[in-house]
Amino acid sequence: MKPSQSQERSKRGAEQGGGTQTGCLVLVATPIGNLGDITARALEGLKSADLIACEDSRVTSKLLQHAGIEKPLLPYHDHNAEMMRPKILARIAAGERVALVSDAGTPLISDPGYKLVQAAVEAGLPVTMLPGPSAPIMALALSGLPSDRFLFAGFLPSKSKARRDAIAEAARAPVTLIFFETAPRLIDSLQDLQAVLGDRRAAVARELTKLFEEVRRHRLSALIAHYEEAGPPKGEIVIVVGPPEEEGVSADDVDTLLRRALQSMSVKDAAATVAAATGTPKRTVYARALEIAGEKGK
Template sequence: MTGQEGTPRTYLIAGTRQFAARPAPGLHVVATPIGNLGDISVRALETLAGADVIACEDTRMTRRLTDRYAIEAPLIPYHDHNGASMRPRILARLAAGDAVALVSDAGTPLVSDPGFKLVVEAAEAGHRIHPIPGPSALLAALVAAGLPTDRFLFDGFLPPRDGQRRNRIAELKAIPATLVLYETGPRLAESLADLAEGLGPRPAAVCRELTKAFEEVRRSDLAALAAHYATASTPKGEIVLVIGPPQEAAAQDGDVDAALTRALADHSLKDAVAAVAGATGRPKRDVYARALALTRGEDG
C-alpha cells in the first residue's frame, strides 16, 4: 500500500482517508465524471490512487479530480498532439510492470478521445487491459432523451465541413436505430439544420451540461430544435444529440411487438422469439431483446 518512494497510496472520501492497494500491472482504462465529481466510483478512486502513474488528456482537468480526493499519483499528459512520442514511454512502463491508469478529460476513455491507439498497442504488446467502467455522456444522454434505446448507433462528431457533414448525414439516414452524436456549441445550430434537412421530421433531444448544475435536455423535432438554436445564444461545452430512428423502423418495432405479444400467449419465450424472428426477418437477438422488454413490462 505504498508508492514508489514508500509513501502510502491513499485517497480521501467523505473526510476519511482510505488506503489503496496497488492495482495489478497493466493499463487501467478509468472512466471519470463528466461534470459532477461525485459520480466517481470507489473502484476508480482506488485505481487512480494506487496507480504508478495516471496518463491524462489535460493534467489541469484531471488535477481537479485528484485534488478533490487527495490522490497523489503522478500525472503525465497523453493527448492527440503528443501521442506518438508518449506511447513508447507508457509502453515501456507497462513492460516494467507498472500499473498505468488512463483517463480522458471526462467520461469513458476511447469514446471520442485519443486513448484508442494506446490500448491497441498495449494489447498487441501483451499487456493486460483493465476496464474500470463508469460515467459516459453517451449513455447519460441516451437514457435522458426519452427515445428508443433497444438499438442505437453512436457516430461521434459530425464532420465540420458542410459537404462532408451532409454526406455523413445521408449515410446515417437509412440506419434503423436511434442516433447518438457529439457536437460543439458553435457548430450546433448548423448541424441541427443539416440534420433536419437530411433526416426529415424526427424526434430528437439536445443534451448539455449533463450532471452539472445547469443540466438541460431539450426535446422536440429536428426542425424545431434547429430553429431554436439558430436564434439562441451559443451553448457552452460539448453537447450530445440523440435522434429517433426512421419512422419505418419504429413501425417495424411495433409490428414485432404485436407479433411477440400474440406468440407469447401460446408459446415459451424461446419459441416465440424463434417464430417471430423467422416471420419478420429481424435478427433473433433483436427480437429476443424486444421479448424481454415486453415480458418485464418495460414498454408499459
C-alpha cells in the same frame, strides 16, 4: 484451441477486476461534470496507480486535488500519442500500473486511447477497466428515444458538405443516432440533420450531471426554431436523433427533403443525400430532383 499468452494475461487482468495488480493498463472513467459521480473503484484505481496518463494534466490535476490524490501525470493526447505510447507500454511491461483517463467521461470515446489499448493487447499486457460516466449513454437514456439499437458517431465535421455526407452515411442505419457537437455549430448541425434525415424526433442534451443539466426533446424543426430564437446554449452538447419512423417515406416527404436540399446542394448531391436518408431508389430521386430543379428555373 489453446489460449495464447496474450489472451491468458489479458484474462488474468480482467479477472482481478481492476484491483491492484502490477504491470497493468487500467482505463478509469471520470466525471463528465459533477465530481460526485466518481466511483469508489475509480478513486482506488487512481490511488493505486504508479502513473496516470491523461489528456490535459491541468484538468486531471483538479480532479486529483479534489480527491486528495497525488500521482505523477503523463500527458497522452492526439498530438503526442505516437511518441508517448511506447514509453507507457515500457513502463507497464516493467511492472508499473498505469491508469488512463480522459478529461471527462469514459476513456477511448473520441480520444486516442483505443490505440494504446490495442498496442497493449498486442504486446500481451493486461488491460482492465473501472467503468463510470459516459455522456453518449446518459444522453441516450434521457432522450426518450429508442435505445435498443443505436449508433454513436462522434463529432460531426465542421464543414457543411462533409457534415451532410457523414449524416447521410449514418442515415442508412435504422437506429438512433448520437453525435457530439459544440455550441457555436449546434444550429448548423441541426439544420443539416433535418435536411438529410427529415424532421425526425430528436433531443439536445447539455451540461449533463452539472447544475444546469438540460435535455430538450422535440422534432428537429422545433429544436432549430428554439435555438434560432434563444441562441446557442452553453456547455457540452450531445445530439440524439431517433430512427426513421415506421410509416415509411411518402412522395411528398421526398419532395420536401429534395426542395430543402436543393437550396444548398447540386442536383446530384441532393438526390444522393435524399436517397440515402429515405431508402428511395437513387434513379427515382434523381429524376424527381431534376424536375424540381427545372421548376425553379422556369
